[in-house]
Amino acid sequence: MIALPDIQSSNARITTSLSEGSVALFVGGTSGVGEITLKQFASHTKRPRIYFVGRSQEAGTRIATECKTMNPEGEYIFIPADASLIRVVDEVSRGAGGHEGQIDTTDLEARKASIPFYRGHITSMTTLALEHLAEQAPTVSFINVHPGIVKSGVLRETDNLRMWVVWIVLLLLGRWVYVPEAESAERHLFLLTSAMYPASHGEDAEVSVPEGMSVARGADGSRGSGVYSMLWTGESPDNAVQALAGLRAHGIGEVVWRYTESQFKRITGVESI
């Protein structure tokens, strides 16, 4: 686990390491993990320009005002948008890094998957899709992270059995398992800004790797590969790396990408926007 003080000390160096006017986009920045990370970014950067997307105009206005108070020199631009047309995006986003498992290619939407299988399936699909994107954009770093269990608005729209189960469990046990919001925000800001998670090509102006640590192991098992699958602790578990290696060996990455493209085409009518 990367210790919180190391993360905080890295974040404290952001203002001196990143140039003024950093631009960030948060899709889903009006609640939960997105909101706290956005605010952490706003409070640690000089003259940031932050775009954030969500459906709630009320939350958008509130957050822009709060950020302006926190860092008056920044620009905070709310973009109201509903991504729900691409429903599968929402489903896919419920998987999260470090939990990769097998993929059922006969049921890519995991409609018939059991709860234990579901997470590994969805998480692997996300990471393999990120690997495909990283090939096209090798100067960009991609991170699929499980944020831990963070108190948020994620269960507001509970609409299926899986999420109801999660809702009940958290209601009963939440206070013992939640990652504190402040810690979660610090850890996500670290992922966004530290040179521990570089792109596969090109040099980014990032905060140098904390002393005594090294560049993170990527999802393919090699250090600094440009695609990272992480637990909230900042670790990349061996079994996730192994599961992905098995899937790649069977060409499942291609299957996932072809499926993703077919869904975009089915929904939007075009292959790319």
Ligand SMILES: NC(=O)c1ccc[n+]([C@@H]2O[C@H](COP(=O)([O-])OP(=O)(O)OC[C@H]3O[C@@H](n4cnc5c(N)ncnc54)[C@H](OP(=O)(O)O)[C@@H]3O)[C@@H](O)[C@H]2O)c1
């Ligand atoms: N919290 C956890 O413990 C946890 C654990 C594992 C994984 N995750 C994953 O982490 C991500 C963030 O979760 P969270 O807990 O921060 O959830 P959250 O509090 O519900 O935040 C979700 C964000 O996404 C936006 N959003 C949702 N549907 C949208 C749509 N159709 N169009 C546009 N924006 C939309 C929401 O904004 P509006 O409401 O304004 O639209 C909000 O800003 C999710 O992918 C979740 O599955 C969370």
